[in-house]
Structures are given as C-alpha cells and as structure tokens.
Amino acid sequence: MTGYIFRRMLYAIPVLLGVNLLTFVLFFVVNTPDDMARMQLGAKRVTPEAIQKWKVERGYDKPLLWNDTQTGIVQATQTVFFEKSARLFVFDFGRADDQRDIATEMRTRMGPSLALAIPVFIVGMAVNITLALFVAFFRATRIDFWTVVACVAMMSISGLFYIIGGQYLISKLWSLVPISGYIDTLDAWRFLILPVCIGVISGVGSGTRWYRSIFLEEMSKDYVRTARAKGISEVAVMFRHVLGNALIPILTGAVVVIPLLFMGSLVSESFFGIPGLGSYTIDAIQSQDFAVVRAMVFIGSLLYVMGLLLTDLSYTWVDPRVRLE
Amino acid sequence: MWVILWTDGLVWLLCVALLLYVGYCLVDAHRRTPWRRVFSQRSAVIAAVVLLAFALIGLLDSLHYRAQLSTTSAEQRYSGEVRSALDWLLPHLRERNEKTYSAPLATHSFMRETIDLADGGVRRVFVRLRYGGAHLADPSQVWTDVVQRAGAGLIAAILGWCVVGLYVRTWYARMPQIKLRTAWCTIGVLSALCVPVLFLSTHYHVFGTDKVGQDVLYLALKSVRTSLAIGTLATLVMLPLGVVLGMMAGYFRGWVDDVIQYLYTTLNSIPGVLLIAATVLMMQVYIDTHPSLFPTAAQRADLRLLFLCMILGLTNWTGLARLLRGETLKLSTLDYIQAAHAFGVSHPRILLRHLLPNVMHLVIISLVMDFSGLVLAEAVLSYVGVGVDPSTTSFGTMINAARLEMAREPMVWWPLATVFIAMFVLVLSANLFADAVRDGFDPRLRHAPSD
16 A cells, blocks of 8 residues: 555656746746846836846746756756756745745645635535435436536536626625635634635535436445345435445545645635635736645645645555555 | 738637538538437527537627728828627727726616715716717607517517528428427527627617726626637637547557556646646746737737637646546457457558548547536636636636625626526527537447437
8 A cells, every 4th residue: 555655656757747847838938038038127118237137136046947057967957957956856946036036925825725624624515515415316307407406507607707796786785794804813713704605605506416317326236236136225225225326436536626725716816805825826816926836736736745645545445456566 | 001910820720620520420420310319308408509619709890990090191001909790890899988887778888986066076976988878868768668678679689680590490301300499499599688788889888887886787798709719719628639649649658658658647646736737837937938929919918818718728638548548448449449449451551541431420429528627617716716817807817806895885797697597598508508418429328219
C-alpha cells in the first residue's frame, strides 16, 4: 500500500512538470516579458527604461532558459524559468504586484475559503443524496417525473442568477442577513449562511439528477431483485442494500473534488465579499497579476493530482473487491 | 459591402456541415433510425423548434456588412461600423435609443429630470421618452394602444400559424413517427408570444432600455449569436482533438496511450477557469501589442470571441477523448476488428471504417450535452473578466452591467429579467434536446426509452 502511494506520487511529478512548462510557455514565451510590461504600463507612451525597471522589479530581466553571462550551475539557475517556474515546486511563489508575499496571502485566505466550501460540499451532498433517494423510491411515478423536470429546469439557470436573486430577496428585500462581507470570528456564520444556502440550491438540480441515475442503476441489479423476492420491504431494500452499495460510486466520485475545496469558489466569494482564495484569483485576473495566476494554476493542479490519488485510495477503502498492487 | 468575420465564416461552415449531415441521414436508413427515435419524443420536438428559432436569430446576426456612406460620389466609401442582417431587419430597435433607463412599455423616463420652466424656475419631472410611446398624444392611452397592437400581432401570428399548418399537413403523411403536431403547436405558441412583441417593439421598448438607453430586447437578440457561437464553435477544436487522440489512445495502446493520457491528465489538472484565464490574459497582451492586425473594433472583438471558443474547445476535449478511449479499447478487442487485421486492412482504415462509425453515437451525445454547459460558462467567464470582449453584447456582459443596478431604488429589474428568460429558455431547450438525443442514441437505453 505504501509502495503504491509512493509510486503514485512519483507519477504526479511529470504532470506537475507539464503544468509548469505549459504556464511557462504561456506566460513567458508566447508573450515576452517586454510585451507584458508594455501592456501593464500602458501601450502608448512607454520608454525602454520604464520597461526595464518593470522587469527588474519582478525579476523578469534574466534570460528565459539559459544564462550565458554566468558560469557553472548558475547558468541554469539565474533564469526566469528557474526563478519563476521551478521555484513553485518548493511553494516559493514570490511576490504579487502589490509586493505582498503570495504564500502568506494564500495561507490567510484559505480559512474563509474553506469556511464556505466545506459546508456547501457536505450539506449539498446530503441534500442531493436524500432527494435522489426519495425520487428513486418513487421511481416511474408522477413525483419522480416532476422532480426530474424541476431538476432540469434548475440546471438551466445560470449560477449568477441564484446569487443575484438570493442577495436581492434575502438580504435586500427581507434584510435577514448582510448582503456581503466577512469577519474572522465565530460571528462569520451570519455572512456565510446565505452563500452556503445558495451554493447548495444551485447544485441541487444537477446533483439530484446524477445521484438518481446512480441509484436507479443500482436498483436494476440482480441482488436487489433477490432481496425483494425474499420479501424484504421496499424501504429496507432501499436503505439496507441500495444505499450502501450506491455510496461506493458516489463517494469515489466526490473524493476528487475534496482537495479542490481549498481553492474556494470564484464567483460566490467575489459576489459575497468573502476574502478567500477564489476572490483572490478573480482580483488577480482582473488586475492582470501574472505571478498570482501562475501560483494558483500550480496549486490547483497539485490539488487535482492529490484528488486523483485519493480517489484511487478510496476505492480500496470502500470497496473490498478492489486491491491496489 | 459584405464583411465576413471569422466567427461568421465558421458558423456558416458549421451550418453547411450540419445540412450535409442531415442530407446524409435522410438517404441512409441506418443513420435515420436514432434520429427518428429522438424526434418521436415530444420534449425533443419542442426543444428543437425553440432551438431552431434561436438559431435563426443567430444566423441572421451572422451576416455582416458595412453600410455604404455616399451613393453619389464616384469613390465608394463605407462606414466603419459593422452591421448585421438582423440590424437591417429591425432598424427601429437599433436606432431608437433613449437617454438612459426606461421601464418596459414606458412612455415617461424612469428618473426625474430637471427642466427649466418659462418663468425661470426649475422643476423635476418625469419627461416623455424620445421614442417609447412617442406617437401617443395622450400618454394615459398607453394600455389601450398596447392591447391593440399586441392584438394585431396575435392575429397576424395566428394567420401565419395556419399557413404553416397547411405545410405540416402535407408532411404529416410522410413522417408518421415524428411528432409533427407538437412541432406545429410549439410554433404556434412561439409566434403567439414573439409576433406581438415584434409588433409592439416598433413603438415601445418592450423590455425597457439599459443605462445608455439601448433597447434591452435588441441587446438580448444580439446576445443570442454570441451564445450560439460559443456553444458551437468550441466543438470545432474539441471534435478533431477528442476524436483523433481518444481513438488513437484506445486503438494503439502502449506508448501512444501513455503520451495521450499524460496530455489530458495534465490539461485536466489545471482548474478550467484558471487555464482559460491564463490563456485569455496572454491573448489580450498579444492583441494589445499588435493593434495593427485588427482594422476595426468589431474585427478585434470577433477575433477575441473566436479565441475564446478555441480555448474553451482546448479545455473541453479531454472528456470526449477519455470517453472515446475507453470505448475504442473495448471495441478493438472484438472479433470483427481481429478479422479486419487478419485481412490486412491498414490501421487508418480500421479506425475510419470500422471503429469511428461505432463510436459516433458517443460523439454526437457529448457534443449536444456540452452545448448548454458552454452557454452557461460564457456568463461566468464574462463576469470573471476573461470572457468576450466588453464591446461584444453577450448574456454575460449584460448580467454584469445589470447586476450593479440591483441596489438602485426603485430597482432596475428588466435587463436581468430579460436575460434570465432568454438564457433560461435557450439552456433549458438545449438540455431537453440533449437528453432526448442521449436517449435516442444510447444503445443501452434502446429497450427502455421511458427513463
């Protein structure tokens, strides 16, 4: 088992290297640092000195891959690739355009992100599974049909409308909770309750439909028919047999997103003014802070690779038939 | 002078390809059966009619031209503004701009304006709109006028509907399985809703006006093209990459499989929005540093839209590739492929003749399923700031502009409501159609159509 985990972690290295190379090519080769400087400083009246200053400030003035002016190992290290891309592997993200350290910023913003993402994830799953189980119990009836219709309708509404509608109705019209904002104490629940509810509601449509199809597939299996033939009541079949076995694909499917919860949610964080990683990313994109975007891309892919590993491991935990060699 | 923007050309190309496919299906009974199954479902027929209506708007808006400025002088001069056939058909929507916000069907401005009185004093009053209901001498007559115009529209719609009905009758005998009556009824409902709006729009702003006084109905119609372009053009990149790489990985296995799997794991591991953001940021730098490549603003905006479609395609092909890899892996162990090998059929020929037709249903299903997701993604991307060019009208940019006005008292609700309705109808019909296509094409569901 440990050997397997170790080998899987080794597999992650080429993937992360690939991500790094891709971002490097995107950020430094497709457009040279000169182009970036010109755009950030304003394309029209910009002097070569200003560009040079901008590049030196950010450390982009070195050669891209190979430094001919140096000797020995420094030839490879005194380069943009080594300083900006390879350093990501040791979580040295450098500084953002406002001169704050990106790694520290990420650590402080992780808390609010998780405070929003974890409840959305857990409550959302619980609601979706309950609803799906309910619908699967009443399969091929009018309840089933209309719930599925409602799910498709809910899937067809853009997530932005859920947020805008929720903010308008709950915060502005009824003044139940503040529209946006965040505090770092236990009182934060007042700010979090609306985004959590909206996050759950906006996922109900697709989630319920997806889990319903899993339940229905499980219910068409032979062992369920055998259980019914033995005279076990439908409720007992659902809870004792179907639910347990259907949880295997549900859990293994959900595990892959758990590490990504750290990234926070882009849209709802910025709508509700929660200072998490999602709103950090959006701010970086909007102010074109390339260093932050690069760091977030790296962190995101790292978390995804971790999620894949967790998925494989979770198969062995929940399904005794799977053995990892 | 006709202007062919990049996206126009590609959209029309896709249309031609679609028509060729339809023709191909019509002559080949084997290809026809799954589609017949699709259109024997009532929801699919309704969704298809609605989607066709959207497509019609989008296609009309994809014929661009630059108006001739002076007809008298010998040298031909064209205006720098690129217009579309839709603008030409509905000139009253494009030209009749108010000063700022006005409510749906309003005759007076939404906010009080200061006017100078004859005796030197000032008063703050609701002034009459420049165009909305301007033909009325007595603004209190507005509702009678609206009902009259809408009624005229309704009568016209019913007349048109009956004419369509005559055509449908002749088709009815030929295609008994297809729910033509449902299609006819959908057309009736659609035209009963749309024609009165069209009739009213000549003298009113049916859905109000936005901050700079543009008609919201017009903006919504323009957004349809952007949505459709994003939903369909992304497939241009996705389709070849996904099909070729996915099938190669499943067929050749070994190192080819490893390389392709590595490629899509790497691409997949970058969170979608971030990859799109990084690419769009870089593209923006490129556009900003090479202004000479883009003669008009419309061309620049259009190229940005095209890039966005390409990027969405690049980030979306991995799902299709994985699906096709699995299916090809399964199929290539079957006897008929072994037999083809034994006969000495070449690899490309096996892939093209023996494998591709057998995975085609997966390709069609996933293309149709992806459409609604892409339309929804556009709105979010535009909100994040990496979507279409701000000068391009799209549902995302409209939501962005309107959401800030929610705080205004009294509230400006009509832009959001319009976008909500338009997007909801478009995405809902796309979802319903996709479900029907999946049910019709998936061989596993063939014996249990009522899922």
